[in-house]
Amino acid sequence: xxxxxxxxxxxxxxxxxxxxxxxxxxxxxxxxxxxxxxxxxxxxxxxxxxxxxxxxxxxxxxxxxxxxxxxxxxxxxxxxxxxxxxxxxxxxxxxxxxxxxxxxxxxxxxxxxxxxxxxxxxxxxxxxxxxxxxxxxxxxxxxxxxxxxxxxxxxxxxxxxxxxxxxxxxxxxxxxxxxxxxxxxxxxxxxxxxxxxxxxxxxxxxxxxxxxxxxxxxxxxxxxxxxxxxxxxxxxxxxxxxxxxxxxxxxxxxxxxxxxxxxxxxxxxxxxxxxxxxxxxxxxxxxxxxxxxxxxxxxxxxxxxxxxxxxxxxxxxxxxxxxxxxxxxxxxxxxxxxxxxxxxxxxxxxxx
Amino acid sequence: xxxxxxxxxxxxxxxxxxxxxxxxxxxxxxxxxxxxxxxxxxxxxxxxxxxxxxxxxxxxxxxxxxxxxxxxxxxxxxxxxxxxxxxxxxxxxxxxxxxxxxxxxxxxxxxxxxxxxxxxxxxxxxxxxxxxxxxxxxxxxxxxxxxxxxxxxxxxxxxxxxxxxxxxxxxxxxxxxxxxxxxxxxxxxxxxxxxxxxxxxxxxxxxxxxxxxxxxxxxxxxxxxxxxxxxxxxxxxxxxxxxxxxxxxxxxxxxxxxxxxxxxxxxxxxxxxxxxxxxxxxxxxxxxxxxxxxxxxxxxxxxxxxxxxxxxxxxxxxxxxxxxxxxxxxxxxxxxxxxxxxxxxxxxxxxxxxxxxxxxxxxxxxxxxxxxxxxxxxxxxxxxxxxxxxxxxxxxxxxxxxxxxxxxxxxxxxxxxxxxxxxxxxxxxxxxxxxxxxxxxxxxxxxxxxxxxxxxxxxxxxxxxxxxxxxxxxxxxxxxxxxxxxxxxxxxxxxxxxxxxxxxxxxxxxxxxxxxxxxxxxxxxxxxxxxxxxxxxxxxxxxxxxxxxxxxxxxxxxxxxxxxxxxxxxxxxxxxxxxxxxxxxxxxxxxxxxxxxxxxxxxxxxxxxxxxxxx
Ligand SMILES: Cc1cc2nc3c(=O)[nH]c(=O)nc-3n(C[C@H](O)[C@H](O)[C@H](O)COP(=O)(O)OP(=O)(O)OC[C@H]3O[C@@H](n4cnc5c(N)ncnc54)[C@H](O)[C@@H]3O)c2cc1C
Ligand SMILES: Cc1ncc(C[n+]2csc(CCOP(=O)(O)OP(=O)(O)O)c2C)c(N)n1
Ligand code: SF4
Ligand code: SF4
Ligand code: SF4
Ligand SMILES: [Mg+2]
Numbered sequence: 001x002x003x004x005x006x007x008x009x010x011x012x013x014x015x016x017x018x019x020x021x022x023x024x025x026x027x028x029x030x031x032x033x034x035x036x037x038x039x040x041x042x043x044x045x046x047x048x049x050x051x052x053x054x055x056x057x058x059x060x061x062x063x064x065x066x067x068x069x070x071x072x073x074x075x076x077x078x079x080x081x082x083x084x085x086x087x088x089x090x091x092x093x094x095x096x097x098x099x100x101x102x103x104x105x106x107x108x109x110x111x112x113x114x115x116x117x118x119x120x121x122x123x124x125x126x127x128x129x130x131x132x133x134x135x136x137x138x139x140x141x142x143x144x145x146x147x148x149x150x151x152x153x154x155x156x157x158x159x160x161x162x163x164x165x166x167x168x169x170x171x172x173x174x175x176x177x178x179x180x181x182x183x184x185x186x187x188x189x190x191x192x193x194x195x196x197x198x199x200x201x202x203x204x205x206x207x208x209x210x211x212x213x214x215x216x217x218x219x220x221x222x223x224x225x226x227x228x229x230x231x232x233x234x235x236x237x238x239x240x241x242x243x244x245x246x247x248x249x250x251x252x253x254x255x256x257x258x259x260x261x262x263x264x265x266x267x268x269x270x271x272x273x274x275x276x277x278x279x280x281x282x283x284x285x286x287x288x289x290x291x292x293x294x295x296x297x298x299x300x301x302x303x304x305x306x307x308x309x310x311x312x313x314x315x316x317x318x319x320x321x322x323x324x325x326x327x328x329x330x331x332x333x334x335x336x337x338x339x340x341x342x343x344x345x346x347x348x349x350x351x352x
Numbered sequence: 353x354x355x356x357x358x359x360x361x362x363x364x365x366x367x368x369x370x371x372x373x374x375x376x377x378x379x380x381x382x383x384x385x386x387x388x389x390x391x392x393x394x395x396x397x398x399x400x401x402x403x404x405x406x407x408x409x410x411x412x413x414x415x416x417x418x419x420x421x422x423x424x425x426x427x428x429x430x431x432x433x434x435x436x437x438x439x440x441x442x443x444x445x446x447x448x449x450x451x452x453x454x455x456x457x458x459x460x461x462x463x464x465x466x467x468x469x470x471x472x473x474x475x476x477x478x479x480x481x482x483x484x485x486x487x488x489x490x491x492x493x494x495x496x497x498x499x500x501x502x503x504x505x506x507x508x509x510x511x512x513x514x515x516x517x518x519x520x521x522x523x524x525x526x527x528x529x530x531x532x533x534x535x536x537x538x539x540x541x542x543x544x545x546x547x548x549x550x551x552x553x554x555x556x557x558x559x560x561x562x563x564x565x566x567x568x569x570x571x572x573x574x575x576x577x578x579x580x581x582x583x584x585x586x587x588x589x590x591x592x593x594x595x596x597x598x599x600x601x602x603x604x605x606x607x608x609x610x611x612x613x614x615x616x617x618x619x620x621x622x623x624x625x626x627x628x629x630x631x632x633x634x635x636x637x638x639x640x641x642x643x644x645x646x647x648x649x650x651x652x653x654x655x656x657x658x659x660x661x662x663x664x665x666x667x668x669x670x671x672x673x674x675x676x677x678x679x680x681x682x683x684x685x686x687x688x689x690x691x692x693x694x695x696x697x698x699x700x701x702x703x704x705x706x707x708x709x710x711x712x713x714x715x716x717x718x719x720x721x722x723x724x725x726x727x728x729x730x731x732x733x734x735x736x737x738x739x740x741x742x743x744x745x746x747x748x749x750x751x752x753x754x755x756x757x758x759x760x761x762x763x764x765x766x767x768x769x770x771x772x773x774x775x776x777x778x779x780x781x782x783x784x785x786x787x788x789x790x791x792x793x794x795x796x797x798x799x800x801x802x803x804x805x806x807x808x809x810x811x812x813x814x815x816x817x818x819x820x821x822x823x824x825x826x827x828x829x830x831x832x833x834x835x836x837x838x839x840x841x842x843x844x845x846x847x848x849x850x851x852x853x854x855x856x857x858x859x860x861x862x863x864x865x866x867x868x869x870x871x872x873x874x875x876x877x878x879x880x881x882x883x884x885x886x887x888x889x890x891x892x893x894x895x896x897x898x899x900x901x902x903x904x905x906x907x908x909x910x911x912x913x914x915x916x917x918x919x920x921x922x923x924x925x926x927x928x929x930x931x932x933x934x935x936x937x938x939x940x941x942x943x944x945x946x947x948x949x950x951x952x953x954x955x956x957x958x959x960x961x962x963x964x965x966x967x
Contacts, residue, residue, distance in 0.1 A: 003802050004932075007810040007925060011877045011896040012428040024875075036867040036935025044872035191866060219867065219935045231865045235913065 005030050018054040026050050026057060028078035032071070038190030038216030038231075039069050039138045043076040045193050046107070046136075049200040050077065053248070061097055061104045065090040065119055068145045069111035069138035069216070077107075088119025091126035091135075095318070098131055101328035102319055105204060106133035113143040116152035116171040123173075127180040127209050132317040134203045135182075135211045137173055138190075140218035141229035148221025159226030172299070174309065177211035178292050183315030184210035185291065186308045189234055190217065194243075198274075199308060201246040207269045208315040215304065239298055241283065241307030247273040268313045276308065285311050353887050353907045355916075358858060361792035364944040366904060367921050368854045370439055373420035375766040377948045378402040380417060380439055381854045385806060387445055388847040393454055395446035397461055402948070404485050404531070404765050405510070407523045410444025411835065412514055414642065414760040422853055425900070426876070426923050427814075435815035437850045438838075445843040447523075455530050462492040462534075463952045469494030472779045475555040476500065477544050480508020481761045482561035482752025484531045485768025489951040490775060491534040498555075499536060502543035506532065508563055509753075510761060512590045515615050516831040517622065547720045547748075557747045557775045560720075560734075561764070564753035568712035570607065574665025581672040582665065585616045585710030592619055592830070601705025603627040605675055607662055608710035609639035614646065616708040617654045622830040629702065630656045633680060633692060648834070652827065661692070663699060665707070674703040713758045733757070740784050741771040749774055769950050776951035788954025791947040796940050797855055798931075804941055806855055808928040811848035852926045856944045859917055861908040864938040866915075870930035871895065876923045879930060884916045894920055 006027070014022045026047040031040050050060065057079035064070035066087035073082050081104070085093045094108045108126070115123045115137050126135065141154040148161060152171040159165055177185045184206040188196035196214065203210035215234050217223045223230040228237075249271030266274040266285065276285065283294045291310040298305040325332060356363060366372050370380040379398055386395035399406035418424075421436030428434045472495050476483035479501035487497045505511060506528040510519065532538055544550055550558060567584035569575070575582065581601065583591075585608065591597040604625040606617045609632035620628045630649065632639055636658050639646065650656065660677035667673060679697040684690055715733060720726060727735040727744040734743050734750055741749045751767030753759060777784045797805040819836045826832045838846060871879045877896035884890070890905060891898040898905060903922035910916055931939040 004809050004927070004929070006873065006929065007875045007927060008812055009426055009430050009810060009875060009925060011923060012425070012430070013896055013899065014429070014877070034935065035933045036865065036869045038867070040872055040933075041868045044868070191868060193868065217867070219865075223865075231867060232912075 003030075017051055019056050021051065021057070023047060023051040025079070026077055028073070028075045031075040033068055033075075034218075034220045036219040037068065037144075038140065038214075038218070039072050040075070041190040041193065042136070042138055042196070042214050042216055043072050045188075045190075045196045045200055047076050048193070048197050049204060052197070053201055053204060055105060055204070059104055060107060061101075062107045062109060063090050063094045063097065064109040065111070065114035066145070067111035067114045067143065068218075069140075070109060070114055071145075072138070073107070073109050088114055088117070088122055090114065091119065091122035091131075094133055095126055095129065095131050098133060098318070099324065101330060102132070102324070103328045106131070108133050108135040110135070110137050111144070112137060112139045112141060112151040112153040112173070116173055120152070120171070124176070124180060127177055127182050127211060130181065130183065130209050130315065130317045130321065132207055132319065133209060134200070134206075135209065136200075137211075137213050138216040139173070139213050139229070140216050140222050141227065142218050142222045144218045144221060148218070155228040158228045159224070161221050161224050161227075163226075172295075173211070174213045175292065175295055177209075177213075178288055178295070178310055181209075182211040182310075183208035183312040183317075184308075185310040186210075186212050187304075187306045188212060188214045189238060189304075189306055190214055191231055191235065192238075192240075192306070195240060195306060198244045198246040202244065202268070202272070202274050202308065202311070205246075205268055205270050205272045206311070206313070208312070208317045215306075234304060237302060237304045239303035239305045241305055241309065242276045244308055245275040245277070247275060266311055266313055268311075274308070274311070285309065288312075353884060353890060353905065353916075355909045356904070356906045358794075358856075358906075361790060361946060363904070364794070364854075364856050365792075365946045367856060368944065368946070369420040369422050370417035370437075371854070371946065373416045374402075375416065375763045376402045376769065377946065378417075379854070379945075379947065381850055381852050382945075383446060384437070384439070384442055384847045384850040385852070387442055388807075388844055392446050392449035393451050393457065396450040396454060397457060399443055399446060400458065400530075401461060403762060404488050404768075405481060405527045405761065406443050407447035407527050408510055408519060409761060410440060410442075410447050411519050411523070412510070413440050413443070413762055415440040416762070422851055422923065423849055426851065426925060431814060433814070438815055438818070438846050441818050441835075441838060442843060442847060444837050445840075448837050449840070455533060458530060459492065459534070465492070465494035466780075466952060467494075469779075470496060472496065472556040473498065473554070474557045474559065474775060475550060475553070476559045476561055477550070478508060478560070478562040478752070478754070479503070479506035479528075479538060479540075480561050480563050480752055480764060481510060482754070482764040482768045482771075483508075483559060484528060485765045486559045486561070486751065486772045486775065487536040488531045488534065489769060489772035491531075491536045493776065493952045495776075495779070497536045498539060500539045500542045500544050502541070504540040506538050506540070508561075512593045513586055513612075513615070515589065515592070515619050517618065517826060517834050518615075520831070520833050543719075545719045547726075548724060551724070551747075555747075556779055557749065559771055559775065560748065560750045560754050561752045561768070562717075562754045564713045564715045564758040566714040566716045567612075567709070568714055570662060570709050570711055572662055572664055574667060577665070577667045578670070578672045581705065582707045583709065585612045585708050586713060588708055589615060589619065592623070597623070599624045601625065603704045604629070604706050604708065605702060605704045606630045606708045606710060608632065608712070609634065609641055609658075610710060610712070611641050611645055612713070613708075613710035614641045614649050616710050617649050618652055619830065620706075620708065621652050621654060622827055625706075628654045629704075630654060631660050631662070631677060631702070632656065632658045633661045634682065635659060652823065659695075660700065661694070666701070672705065672707070674701055675707065676701055713753075715754060715757060717754075737785070739770070739787070740774040741767055742774055742778075742784055746784075747778065769948070772951040773949075788949035790949055791945065791954070793945050794856065794858065794942045795945075796942050798940060802932050804855075804928055805943070806852050807848070808852070808855075808926070808941070810851070810925050810927050811845070813845055813849055815849065816842050816846045854944050854946075855926050855928070855941050857906075857919065857924065857926070857928075857930060858940050858942045859906070859908050859919070860938050860940070861911050861917065863936040864911050864917065865936055866911055866913055867935060869933040869935065870939055873929045873933040875927065875929065876925055878920050878922075878924045880918045881911065881913075881915045882918060883914075884910070890918055891920075894918060896920070898922060
């Protein structure tokens, strides 16, 4: 934590992106989290991803619940819309906002406590409905904000800072997201931005429910020997599935000369391309069942699998399911929003 | 790259750009902090120790520190006009606000007497800044120093050349006085016309700081006539100082583009010159005058004309009426060497009543007999050991403009310090080449979780302008100082612009957990964790490319993941945010002290008994 605002001065070579912003323009207020918190690195990765994607800040809405992780939207995208909701209730507020204005990019920022304990019901339904969003869980295995109690994602047998052993079985949010039908599922590590930034970019350009679990060590309460969410433990047990390059739609994609199996390409709905390198042969990111199997195999070996596990680039989202209006409500005029008594009578008649 | 050895004091010394660039290695950020803290006496004495003339230099220094200042680089692409900290003018603030009786504290900060030193006599020729520095360093040790000057008072060119509208006389009197008050004997009005005779007076060592006293002339047609209307610049400026010249013609041409030309034209504007033109052979950018001197002259209504080579003087009816000039252009040969050639356009005529020739200065040693055994080079300059300033006559040392040609005051001071060390060694029978080691240390500045001994909040302010006296007033009176100096509140704001580059970012790789917090928080993208490589490769691969090869990369030993921490020192704000964000204290802000050692200081010196009895 620092008290001083970050100086406005920036490196002389700092570049502007296509929409006229520097990376620094995507920053927020100075973080009040503990120095070294993984969450701050995730904020930096989000900043980097938005800058690289030429996203206009006013086209983004950040929604969060309660927790250190849920505080972070204050520390990035200071020029975007934000809603810090109630504990565990981010998914429903996000769903509502998304229905009202489908034209924004929705970032749901949550913690393992916020999403796997109090908010687990909300999490489940937002994913299940295919809300078009990037759902980020900053997963540290503890309730950081309330000083380090085990959360529902803490591994069985892992030790608290004071030495208590967790006896409960963990909730695996990645497994749940796969099972619930998320159309984009990935896991990252706050200590590896080279992997995390492309994952976030792919998630942000994905249409549908994109779920990203980011292991994010809590330096204050969960970074000791015996923890399975510490910097050291995650580095030692990290099984990086693949390296992904994100190729934006405007870049011409050259014919690839890599031998099959080594590189796999996924074209997303918006024309962007995900190029996956060193993908193990056994795993196909288009196969939900295979992804679930692979996740469990790694878990059984004691490995933390990271990278893109599953993507369905053509999945329909909630708006497609509900056949909603193609534009944001704020673009509709009164006759469309309030079609009048005759229209209501017609609907009622249809339901008789 | 090899890991950086931060125990080598020169590594962090180089990071303190201003101090590194200052010939006398003045501890700039430290005195700026002292000014901000209102400790003007301490700020003055810290300067005085290094550069001997803080009040004079705070007005006139060539300030090599300012182009080097990190603030100028940091402000690039961050605002209207990137500018360094006003280092020089802050020095003047320390001088302006010091106590009247500061001289009482001076002796306390100087080394004590060496037993037997009083038996040695040292003669200094010329009372300019070089000789006075030798005297300042040697007199406190007990040596008996006598300074001779052809002029009545001490100060050299600082007194007789630098005009009073840039440097008031009382400032010179005070600061020359401090040196003389240390027990230095000044013999004014005494020109030394024979080194042989001086040596016969049995001095134990002689320091020659006679400057570069000869102004270059311009031998072109018409030069011989009307000598009272055509002057050599430095002679004319001295005549102005001594009051022999009180008026100048209405239309004045000044030939030459250096600082002397600027002082000539600005003096002429004050002595009746309404139409003053500076005419320069080459272009505006390559003129030797400092940019601020050119600006000041133009502000006072002087016109600067470039690419004109003087061809001849024109006299009519025994009166100077003007000059012809040939238009020039530049051409570079295959080796890139520059040549000036006529453009072929017709010559241009400029009418005038008086001409000042300021086309350069030369050394001259007519009073040094060539049969004394002192070696001179093909340009008539004494052969010197650049480290020690010793000539081929072991007891004769040189410094200032006399040593390697015309430079400036701060170089003269530094030469004086080095010559004093050599003379001290020489008199103590030590190896003359042995230099006392500098004083250096590195101390953590942490006082609390987010508290440092220094103000690490970076001021966004642009450089403040020093207020000027109104032009009507300054042009009417040649003794009216133009710059008025910062008032205290502006001085404090300007001081806040200093980045405290002597407070170093020091990295301990053993405790780093590679959380990236420092990388993320750094506003200037200085820090990268990456695979090691050679320097050129690393410079390309950093968070922000390191494109300034003058500035070092700080490279650590491998951290746990096998990568190395690389910090580009170039535009670091020394804001300490990396250290505040680091959960483990792997970054710390440590103040680096570096102080040059002068004669009789530093380690390894034991006073020796006098080698001879007083004469
Ligand atoms: C017009 C002008 C303006 C300048 N402005 C600046 C400026 O703004 N800032 C800056 O840093 N530098 C400036 N300089 C340069 C600066 O003045 C010199 O570099 C500096 O003074 C050199 O110091 P010094 O100790 O070598 O000798 P000097 O200052 O040159 O002093 C030498 C002294 O030796 C005396 N002397 C010479 N021969 C003998 C002898 N045989 N016997 C006895 N005495 C003798 C002379 O009378 C003189 O007093 C300026 C120079 C000029 C000409
Ligand atoms: C309704 C409600 N219940 C409980 C709390 C107390 N509380 C605050 S934060 C938090 C847990 C946050 O954990 P997590 O989402 O993992 O965030 P972290 O701080 O670890 O990033 C809890 C239980 C609350 N603020 N509101
Ligand atoms: S308590 Fe843990 S999660 Fe919260 S800010 Fe501190 S390190 Fe981060
Ligand atoms: S002090 Fe640290 S955070 Fe500040 S600019 Fe320098 S490296 Fe970056
Ligand atoms: S903040 Fe400290 S521990 Fe973290 S990467 Fe930087 S130096 Fe290492
Ligand atoms: Mg948590």
